[in-house]
Amino acid sequence: MKIKILFVGKTVDDRITSIVDDYLKRIKNIDITVKIVPGAKKKYSVEVQKSEEGRSIISFIDDSEFVAILDDKGDSFTSRQFAEWLERRQTASRNITFVVGGAYGFSNEVYDRADSRISLSKMTFSHQIVRAIFAEQLYRAFTIIAGLPYHHE
């Protein structure tokens, strides 16, 4: 299983980029690539932005991939449940693409393509910070799967 992470919008915060890189580097033996999907220009309406970004997101996804979008109205997991979910995905062995959206969420096109919707929280986080949270959560999941002593409950 290869993992692709799509972040929508150029990260402007170097601190976040640096934290994300640190966590992803600590995940060993898994092929992870990160792609930045260009965010839509702010001069358009929210709906137009979402739909433009949606088309960009879809263009980064292959038909064969399993797509999980991060969405605060998605299924919520504990860290351990997320690890179990990820382990089941590994067994299914399709490549998996996680999509971490921009400021305004996803277009219907993206919702339609998504195989799974994952919520990190009922709260809305900044789309910058959510990248760091997700990278840490992915690292945490792999330490749980590998039985490493990182996660405490």
Place this chain on the structure above:
Amino acid sequence: MKIKILFVGKTVDDRITSIVDDYLKRIKNIDITVKIVPGAKKKYSVEVQKSEEGRSIISFIDDSEFVAILDDKGDSFTSRQFAEWLERRQTASRNITFVVGGAYGFSNEVYDRADSRISLSKMTFSHQIVRAIFAEQLYRAFTIIAGLPYHHE
């Protein structure tokens, strides 16, 4: 209403400290102080660490304060619900202390003292990253209360 935030354990990550400072600085007209509660030495067992940290935490809290601890088994809110909760606390006008715990959670002494338990997520986040998340959530709450255009649902 004054707000005090207790972070347990010296932050070792400058990127997190910097993100936290940025968000808290953006909250205007509210008296917010941040205190670092020393974390317990790692050489002790988890239970001893928790109980030592618990005593330290309590020593930073005045009797009159309303204490809200961040706890993944606490009440979960959307960002808007958290803002509404905070606004009700403002009306009650007791000073409020938020406690963001260390790696191992809280001792029973802290649970007993807490007036409220707030969960940012069912997931367990790194106790470093959780500081950035909380600072951003507090800023977001005050923008919601003030009707500023920061939060999108």
